[in-house]
Amino acid sequence: MLSIYIHIPFCVRKCLYCDFLSFPASERDKEIYAAALLKEIETEAFRYEERLVDTVFLGGGTPSILQTAHIEKIMDTLKNCYRFSSKPEITIEVNPCTVDKEKLSRYKAAGINRLSIGAQSVQDSELRALGRIHNAADFFAAFHMAREAGFDNINVDLMSALPGQTAERYLETLLKVTGLKPEHISAYSLIIEEGTPFFDMYGEKEGENGVERGLPSEEEERRMYEETGKRLEEAGYCRYEISNYALKGRECRHNTTYWRRHDYAGFGLGASSMVENVRWKNTARMQTYLDAYGKGKIHGNVKEEIQRLGRAEQMEEFMFLGLRLTEGVSRAEFFEAFHEDMEKIYGPVLQQLLDNGLIDTGERVKLTSYGRDVSNYVMAQFLF
Numbered sequence: 154m155l156s157i158y159i160h161i162p163f164c165v166r167k168c169l170y171c172d173f174l175s176f177p178a179s180e181r182d183k184e185i186y187a188a189a190l191l192k193e194i195e196t197e198a199f200r201y202e203e204r205l206v207d208t209v210f211l212g213g214g215t216p217s218i219l220q221t222a223h224i225e226k227i228m229d230t231l232k233n234c235y236r237f238s239s240k241p242e243i244t245i246e247v248n249p250c251t252v253d254k255e256k257l258s259r260y261k262a263a264g265i266n267r268l269s270i271g272a273q274s275v276q277d278s279e280l281r282a283l284g285r286i287h288n289a290a291d292f293f294a295a296f297h298m299a300r301e302a303g304f305d306n307i308n309v310d311l312m313s314a315l316p317g318q319t320a321e322r323y324l325e326t327l328l329k330v331t332g333l334k335p336e337h338i339s340a341y342s343l344i345i346e347e348g349t350p351f352f353d354m355y356g357e358k359e360g361e362n363g364v365e366r367g368l369p370s371e372e373e374e375r376r377m378y379e380e381t382g383k384r385l386e387e388a389g390y391c392r393y394e395i396s397n398y399a400l401k402g403r404e405c406r407h408n409t410t411y412w413r414r415h416d417y418a419g420f421g422l423g424a425s426s427m428v429e430n431v432r433w434k435n436t437a438r439m440q441t442y443l444d445a446y447g448k449g450k451i452h453g454n455v456k457e458e459i460q461r462l463g464r465a466e467q468m469e470e471f472m473f474l475g476l477r478l479t480e481g482v483s484r485a486e487f488f489e490a491f492h493e494d495m496e497k498i499y500g501p502v503l504q505q506l507l508d509n510g511l512i513d514t515g516e517r518v519k520l521t522s523y524g525r526d527v528s529n530y531v532m533a534q535f536l537f
């Protein structure tokens with residue numbers, strides 16, 4: 154099996170907290186990029202002739218900012234150049250304000266069967282503080298249009314710990330969103346990344362100073378984190394990964410690929426891949442990408458940071474990626490992958506984490522709820 158990620162690096166405008174590879178562009182530049190992307194998808198296909206594609210994720214940026222005809226061409230090229238499993242999961246990320254009923258219906262007709270809507274909040278003041286281009290009404294309209302267009306598998310992205318956000322207001326967002334009954338909810342806390350306008354506004358002003366600047370206090374943030382788990386579980390969502398919740402059977406198959414270390418190929422600017430334990434990233438420089446796949450070119454090399462993972466690195470990833478999943482990691486699968494008992498490699502680490510109440514062990518090793526709260530610490534213990 155193979156998963157495919159396709160990166161569309163364009164957005165209407167940069168949000169104030171965003172450090173993703175995304176930027177505004179003219180229609181002409183988007184068109185040139187789309188042509189190069191098609192070329193890459195086509196010319197890389199020979200590497201995966203033996204594989205069945207089980208998931209595709211069109212992410213960004215804002216994929217829905219491309220003309221619908223470009224998305225249709227991407228879908229056609231995939232179908233013509235790759236073999237698919239019988240029921241592939243094909244997701245596109247969309248932002249409210251960049252979709253309408255016709256666009257969504259055409260996505261559906263092209264074979265896209267899952268939508269991921271970047272809502273983040275349903276409070277207009279919070280959306281303004283984030284620098285988002287949409288308001289709450291735009292999100293609700295997009296959600297309803299998606300249902301009308303026939304999408305029965307929708308994710309909604311939410312964020313907490315936002316400037317000006319209180320636990321009460323966040324709870325209101327959770328209730329309104331669960332009221333729509335999306336099949337999946339991703340709920341992340343805001344992380345203030347260096348190099349973003351938010352870093353200049355709040356980055357060095359954490360703690361008390363951050364509160365003065367309008368960030369929620371640590372206790373408030375803690376309440377939001379706890380409310381997320383509690384309210385979503387009450388509404389019937391199962392927390393299957395640290396920040397991801399789904400109705401039964403609606404877990405995101407594409408993202409699960411990453412946590413289970415299955416192979417995925419990334420196409421487009423800056424896209425990451427991992428195939429047969431080799432990781433690489435496509436160049437993040439647009440000119441280099443276009444030089445490789447632009448007009449008239451048939452074969453380009455855009456791969457950078459190529460890293461063949463050694464056995465130790467594979468074991469580390471097996472543990473720290475797999476432990477993100479609520480089901481944890483299987484001792485039998487560890488043995489199957491490495492022909493060694495997990496106990497032999499990680500015995501003392503597992504014992505120490507067990508003694509501290511951070512993991513449960515049995516046939517599967519899983520984070521406890523305390524372990525989930527301090528997951529970064531737990532994951533770090535598995536690095537050699």
Ligand code: SF4
Pocket residue numbers: 163164165166167168171172173175213214215248271
């Ligand atoms: S829409 Fe998403 S990718 Fe685009 S600027 Fe905002 S956060 Fe970044």
